[in-house]
């Protein structure tokens with residue numbers, strides 16, 4: 001199959017292709033139903049495909065659609081990898097767990113957030129403790145939800161972004177808007193006051209498939225940051241640390257860290273990787289955790305459709321002309337439906353998958 005054909009047109013076709021490829025590869029498949037339904041009124045599922053010995057000591061966990069609409073990328077890569085590697089033998093010591101559409105609600109509705117309007121990658125905080133504060137976000141919040149959505153109504157917001165960027169820097173603006181906030185449930189990058197259904201689903205999957213592992217390598221597949229079609233492997237890792245050295249050895253290039261400012265991501269709170277580490281902290285399991293991020297378009301071209309989509313589901317109508325145009329723009333911002341982008345993403349994505357298996361197999 002040509003690689004571009006692995007990338008789906010929507011959540012439903014992505015799910016069907018993933019399940020078919022998993023079955024053909026002899027994977028063990030399970031499904032987890034979400035508490036919400038899709039735009040077609042039908043149930044939504046997260047699907048899990050497992051290949052390799054159940055009790056293999058090393059487990060590669062690959063997750064897609066933490067940010068719903070970003071799930072096209074992971075869906076295509078996982079399906080393609082299953083399809084094109086069906087004959088390749090995994091090392092005996094490695095099991096691969098592929099999670100298709102963790103935030104299936106966001107994938108189906110072309111939203112970055114969950115059914116609770118929560119950014120799942122900010123939701124993995126300890127809700128019994130004091131939640132992280134983001135005072136810088138407060139000044140922007142009232143501007144993000146105008147009464148209607150057009151050039152005139154969004155002009156004050158854009159002017160404020162420009163003022164703030166000129167005074168501080170564009171990256172500082174990105175940090176304030178995207179770091180995560182826990183105060184405004186109608187805001188963007190909202191981490192939630194409690195755990196989401198998708199978070200519970202993820203931890204259940206980890207408990208079932210990875211809690212007895214000696215080593216878990218976790219790759220969480222995203223889009224929207226960095227150069228068009230290029231991959232960045234983002235970790236909270238530093239060269240010289242055991243984690244950093246291991247990652248460098250296995251993946252060789254493209255490594256960046258939010259800890260030393262080399263990453264195109266702002267430092268963020270409540271990530272899924274941090275949740276995984278906490279879950280496995282009591283187990284004798286070593287964890288290597290990375291975000292795989294594929295670039296699409298410049299930061300503000302990605303951010304504006306995300307802000308518009310938040311407005312749409314709170315104040316607008318996804319079915320009218322404005323709604324349809326916002327939906328098309330968020331889909332394009334996080335999934336450039338172009339053959340050149342898909343080819344770049346597939347080539348690098350497959351390489352990362354194979355490096356991950358090989359790295360774990362070398363332990």
Ligand SMILES: [Zn+2]
Nearest residue numbers: 067070222223
């Ligand atoms: Zn993301």
